[in-house]
Amino acid sequence: MTTAVQLFHSLPPIASLPTATVPAAKSSAGARNQPASLHVVCASRKSRDDDYHATLKALNSKGRFPRKSLGQHYMLNPEINGQLARAANVEEGDVVLEIGPGTGSLTNVLINSGATVLAIEKDPHMVDLVRERFETTDKFKVLQEDFVKCHIRSHISPILESRKALNVSLIRAKVVSNLPFNISTDVIKLLLPMGDIFSEVVLLLQEETAVRLVESSLRTSEYRPINVFVNFYSEPEYNFRVPRTNFFPQPNVDAAVVTFRLKQAPDYPSVASTKSFFSMVHSAFNGKRKMLRRSLQHICPSNEIERALGDAGLPTTSRPEELTLDDFVKLYNMIAKV
Numbered sequence: 001m002t003t004a005v006q007l008f009h010s011l012p013p014i015a016s017l018p019t020a021t022v023p024a025a026k027s028s029a030g031a032r033n034q035p036a037s038l039h040v041v042c043a044s045r046k047s048r049d050d051d052y053h054a055t056l057k058a059l060n061s062k063g064r065f066p067r068k069s070l071g072q073h074y075m076l077n078p079e080i081n082g083q084l085a086r087a088a089n090v091e092e093g094d095v096v097l098e099i100g101p102g103t104g105s106l107t108n109v110l111i112n113s114g115a116t117v118l119a120i121e122k123d124p125h126m127v128d129l130v131r132e133r134f135e136t137t138d139k140f141k142v143l144q145e146d147f148v149k150c151h152i153r154s155h156i157s158p159i160l161e162s163r164k165a166l167n168v169s170l171i172r173a174k175v176v177s178n179l180p181f182n183i184s185t186d187v188i189k190l191l192l193p194m195g196d197i198f199s200e201v202v203l204l205l206q207e208e209t210a211v212r213l214v215e216s217s218l219r220t221s222e223y224r225p226i227n228v229f230v231n232f233y234s235e236p237e238y239n240f241r242v243p244r245t246n247f248f249p250q251p252n253v254d255a256a257v258v259t260f261r262l263k264q265a266p267d268y269p270s271v272a273s274t275k276s277f278f279s280m281v282h283s284a285f286n287g288k289r290k291m292l293r294r295s296l297q298h299i300c301p302s303n304e305i306e307r308a309l310g311d312a313g314l315p316t317t318s319r320p321e322e323l324t325l326d327d328f329v330k331l332y333n334m335i336a337k338v
């Protein structure tokens with residue numbers, strides 16, 4: 001088996017690594033392809049922390065080689081970790097959930113920003129690695145669990161409660177993570193409805209996913225129930241693109257940072273039942289080519305659906321990809337029998 005060290009010797013020296021491009025401030029989604037205002041040299045010459053060599057050294061100390069099945073693409077650029085922390089405005093006293101700390105490069109930045117970090121890591125070897133790395137601080141705890149299966153509320157709530165007992169005004173935690181791409185949709189579905197315990201969710205996602213979640217427009221084939229879901233529970237913002245050259249090993253795709261500012265329950269669109277609302281949205285998209293008056297016939301007769309669409313100011317021939325979140329809410333409130 002190839003070890004990290006063998007691979008390391010087959011890789012180019014740091015000085016020849018490519019340049020990562022990161023805007024200094026949050027950009028609007030539309031600014032994605034404009035020239036960035038700050039050019040950051042990959043594996044910064046100033047900071048050797050968590051650069052290319054340090055990452056390989058850490059992996060080798062445990063005899064580990066990155067596993068594809070665990071989405072192990074480690075961040076080599078400390079500047080991007082800093083940008084992730086800044087996107088969530090991480091500051092002294094914050095409680096941050098990190099999914100998949102890996103070698104702890106982002107964790108280190110979060111702790112140095114003053115946060116207490118709860119990390120959930122599936123790979124037991126990486127759990128050992130970060131546990132040893134941060135053993136001298138009481139601002140770090142790692143649990144060896146599959147995030148998708150763990151009960152995150154029961155882990156975070158006691159930490160927030162203990163803060164309250166100390167009269168600290170912190171009410172909600174933040175999430176900052178460089179995620180394995182293959183669990184990102186599951187993570188988003190789990191976290192976005194938790195606006196009572198999380199204020200911001202900042203994720204490094206596959207770029208295509210980031211664009212689909214934040215920018216998908218009406219009347220395009222990319223517009224899906226997940227877009228209705230994301231806008232129901234949060235205000236998403238595309239922050240910046242992260243070229244694939246910043247990871248080890250290099251993935252086949254670029255990444256991007258997205259911030260989801262979570263709404264709290266009183267700010268959710270008013271529906272009698274979120275469960276039956278999203279069930280209606282899914283039914284509508286199941287018949288993608290169908291008009292709503294047909295695909296939602298199991299909820300109420302088509303003439304009533306036509307009337308409701310008309311009352312909502314929409315054509316009676318509307319299809320799901322033509323409805324905004326507000327349109328779906330209006331339609332649901334007129335036709336659902338909860």
Ligand SMILES: C[S@@+](CC[C@H](N)C(=O)[O-])C[C@H]1O[C@@H](n2cnc3c(N)ncnc32)[C@H](O)[C@@H]1O
Nearest residue numbers: 070073074075100101102121122123146147178
């Ligand atoms: C993309 S790497 C990022 C590592 C580190 N955060 C970094 O920036 O270099 C993803 C990390 O998530 C871990 N991981 C993969 N699947 C996971 C899961 N279901 N639950 C928790 N952690 C997981 C991997 O072992 C790996 O450490």
